[in-house]
Amino acid sequence: MTARQQRMLIVVLVLAGVGVATAFGLRAFQENLLYYYTPTQVQAGEPPLNRKFRVGGLVVPGTVGNEPGKLEKTFDLTDNGAMVTVHFAGILPDLFREGQGIIAHGKLNDEGVFYAEEVLAKHDENYMPPEVAESLKQIHGEEPSQ
Amino acid sequence: MIPELGQFALIVALILSVVQGVVPLVGAQTGNRAWVRLAWPAVSGQAVFVFLSFACLVWSFLQNDFSVAYVANNSNSALPTLYRVSATWGAHEGSMLLWVVMLAFWGVAVAARSKHLPEMFAARVIAVLGLISFGFMLFTLMTSNPFDRLIPAAFDGRDLNPLLQDPALAIHPPMLYMGYVGFAVAFSFAIAAMLEGKMDAAWSRWARPWTTIAWVFLTLGIALGSWWAYYELGWGGWWFWDPVENASFMPWLAGTALIHSLAVTEKRGLFKSWTLLLAISAFSLSLLGTFLVRSGVLVSVHAFATDPERGRFILAFLVTVIGGALGLYAWRAPLLKSNEGFGKVSKETFLLANNVLLIIALLVVLLGTLFPLFMDAMGGGKYSVGPQYFAAVFVIPTIPLVLLMGFGMHSIWRRDNFARIARRLRVPMGAAIVLGVALPWMLYGQPSVMTAIGFTAGLWVIGTALFDPVRGLLDKSRKVRVTRGTWGMIVAHLGIGIFILGVTATESYSIHRDQALRIGESIEVSGYKVTFESLKPATGPNFTATEASFVITRNGEHVVSLNPQKRTYRVQRNPMTEAGIDGSLARDLYVALGEPLGGEAWSMRFQYKPLVRLIWLGCIFMALGGLIAITDKRYRVVVKKENKASGREALAGGTS
Numbered sequence: 001m002t003a004r005q006q007r008m009l010i011v012v013l014v015l016a017g018v019g020v021a022t023a024f025g026l027r028a029f030q031e032n033l034l035y036y037y038t039p040t041q042v043q044a045g046e047p048p049l050n051r052k053f054r055v056g057g058l059v060v061p062g063t064v065g066n067e068p069g070k071l072e073k074t075f076d077l078t079d080n081g082a083m084v085t086v087h088f089a090g091i092l093p094d095l096f097r098e099g100q101g102i103i104a105h106g107k108l109n110d111e112g113v114f115y116a117e118e119v120l121a122k123h124d125e126n127y128m129p130p131e132v133a134e135s136l137k138q139i140h141g142e143e144p145s146q
Numbered sequence: 147m148i149p150e151l152g153q154f155a156l157i158v159a160l161i162l163s164v165v166q167g168v169v170p171l172v173g174a175q176t177g178n179r180a181w182v183r184l185a186w187p188a189v190s191g192q193a194v195f196v197f198l199s200f201a202c203l204v205w206s207f208l209q210n211d212f213s214v215a216y217v218a219n220n221s222n223s224a225l226p227t228l229y230r231v232s233a234t235w236g237a238h239e240g241s242m243l244l245w246v247v248m249l250a251f252w253g254v255a256v257a258a259r260s261k262h263l264p265e266m267f268a269a270r271v272i273a274v275l276g277l278i279s280f281g282f283m284l285f286t287l288m289t290s291n292p293f294d295r296l297i298p299a300a301f302d303g304r305d306l307n308p309l310l311q312d313p314a315l316a317i318h319p320p321m322l323y324m325g326y327v328g329f330a331v332a333f334s335f336a337i338a339a340m341l342e343g344k345m346d347a348a349w350s351r352w353a354r355p356w357t358t359i360a361w362v363f364l365t366l367g368i369a370l371g372s373w374w375a376y377y378e379l380g381w382g383g384w385w386f387w388d389p390v391e392n393a394s395f396m397p398w399l400a401g402t403a404l405i406h407s408l409a410v411t412e413k414r415g416l417f418k419s420w421t422l423l424l425a426i427s428a429f430s431l432s433l434l435g436t437f438l439v440r441s442g443v444l445v446s447v448h449a450f451a452t453d454p455e456r457g458r459f460i461l462a463f464l465v466t467v468i469g470g471a472l473g474l475y476a477w478r479a480p481l482l483k484s485n486e487g488f489g490k491v492s493k494e495t496f497l498l499a500n501n502v503l504l505i506i507a508l509l510v511v512l513l514g515t516l517f518p519l520f521m522d523a524m525g526g527g528k529y530s531v532g533p534q535y536f537a538a539v540f541v542i543p544t545i546p547l548v549l550l551m552g553f554g555m556h557s558i559w560r561r562d563n564f565a566r567i568a569r570r571l572r573v574p575m576g577a578a579i580v581l582g583v584a585l586p587w588m589l590y591g592q593p594s595v596m597t598a599i600g601f602t603a604g605l606w607v608i609g610t611a612l613f614d615p616v617r618g619l620l621d622k623s624r625k626v627r628v629t630r631g632t633w634g635m636i637v638a639h640l641g642i643g644i645f646i647l648g649v650t651a652t653e654s655y656s657i658h659r660d661q662a663l664r665i666g667e668s669i670e671v672s673g674y675k676v677t678f679e680s681l682k683p684a685t686g687p688n689f690t691a692t693e694a695s696f697v698i699t700r701n702g703e704h705v706v707s708l709n710p711q712k713r714t715y716r717v718q719r720n721p722m723t724e725a726g727i728d729g730s731l732a733r734d735l736y737v738a739l740g741e742p743l744g745g746e747a748w749s750m751r752f753q754y755k756p757l758v759r760l761i762w763l764g765c766i767f768m769a770l771g772g773l774i775a776i777t778d779k780r781y782r783v784v785v786k787k788e789n790k791a792s793g794r795e796a797l798a799g800g801t802s
Contacts, residue, residue, distance in 0.1 A: 033529050033530075034529065034530045034532055072659060
């Protein structure tokens, strides 16, 4: 190989590497892009099955329950328009409370139950996830009282 | 009275910052020496009043002055004294004031050390710092005044967020801000160089220690935040790719690139405009980070709606600073041409690759952090980018980065030969590959491909960093004088290697189990038996708690008893998890208490985290390396000599 061919080979290899890396990166980006849906949208069947997304709303008082001594629990989320039942097998965050605005990451099963892998409540007790605040606003046409 | 004094002092400081920012610049442009010299008294005066203002706010916290709205919102009479001080920067308004304090501190530091610098140049640097101070103080006074009164005064305060009542978090913001704000010095050096149209080796030698020390603070600040998240917030995670974390990590990446590019600019007079661009970027990202985190923008663009004035000011300020700097760059940077060339394989090439890869890593983080904001602002819907994206994509540029790091350390300037370096490093290379597979296998079990790559990478960096010192020890006859700068580089890179080992082991071999347990029951997790012994109430100064006792045994032998708590703070009523951790260099055992599940059962989490402490130990080594590097003699002695000459020259250039 001449020096010139060698250089060309290096350039081609680097370009191929960059191309593969970019393709991989963009795929990872797309796969981990989580879209947010409101309980109303979930009930209307808008979110895709078998793909992770986020759902948010207020925890409906009186719906948080677990079998005594079992980790698995369910609770309902509402945007004051529709409700969606969330199933979660894990430890809820400290700031999870009835009436609190929270966001869950996970997938919907065939029966319309949302299987959450992660439940988020923010550090601040007065904090309302903006997505939740917005969806409440859409239902009421007004700013929710926090 | 005291809060009014604080506000008055801040207003005086604001006025002085205008003097500091405008007069020396005009003086330098028109050749008025008296105006140039005004930079020094102005920066000192500004600092005195800023410190006074800050002291007034601290005083208001210490005195429990709940007629000040900010104090009433973030403190309480039962709050321990340490946290009353740290509550000063516990929320938006006070942290803006802390920013201004840090900037004043850096301004005074530059002024005090400026005897080595040409007068005109130093005055310009101080002036640019003054302009930044002005922007921040104006923002604080107009939109985020911590001294606003609450009428009528509150009977007692609403208390500091319990999560922030922690020693690590008390010093985390000051450290982080020292780093963020420290990049303002490098930024000002860059602006001053562009104004003068001159950037020589001496310039780099002045800019380097300032950049490095800022980077040291930022490194420690980020590490403290991660450490705090690990034991207080994150249920055992050490990094979440949370937008707030990314906001501090992006300036770190840019700053790291800047440190390396400055090395080339100093030694070889190359990459000049690139170095300037990095100096601008590092500080711009710091600004972005501060504002995004503290103004709530990152949570959503709509958080602007809560205080549209703040949002508009922030945008205007960012556009002015970044736009102004980039405009100046476009206009002046072409003047700073370098005529040197370098070989295809040389230290320059390796450092260039370092910069390119660090910037790619930065862009990966930037994309994931800003994309949701961008889509939301454009009305494109509400997205979030999962941490898996960052975890998967961040390693793409960083694997070649650490591989090349080993070669780069041992390459020489101008022209080198890859075969020579590879031959020289064949021992650490072979050892890293063999041990990178064997070590995790022996210690923890069969490694995956990524695990083996991680261990190999960590060992490779450690091996190549220690290669010369170890050879020096083994072969006393070859007496090579190693400068402090080189020692700093070795120690910092050693830190990277330690960090990589910690991350790889933790991410590959951690065990994590969430479980419902009754008192008296136990679980067995890979040899460890964890027994839920008892539950009892406990109290602290401003909280009550439920304290559990877990006994951990291994092969029948007692390992440790851990007492995690579930706290309820009296004022804010938030439950808070206080994990029980048994830490050692080899592994951490981590037990946290969840919530009661009925029927005497509680949810609990047990974790086994091998080598997790190496993550923070690595950061400490990186910071230590930076500290060693700035003590290098050449930053003091040589600079002094050269400045006499270049100072006169620069002055002549400025007045003509």
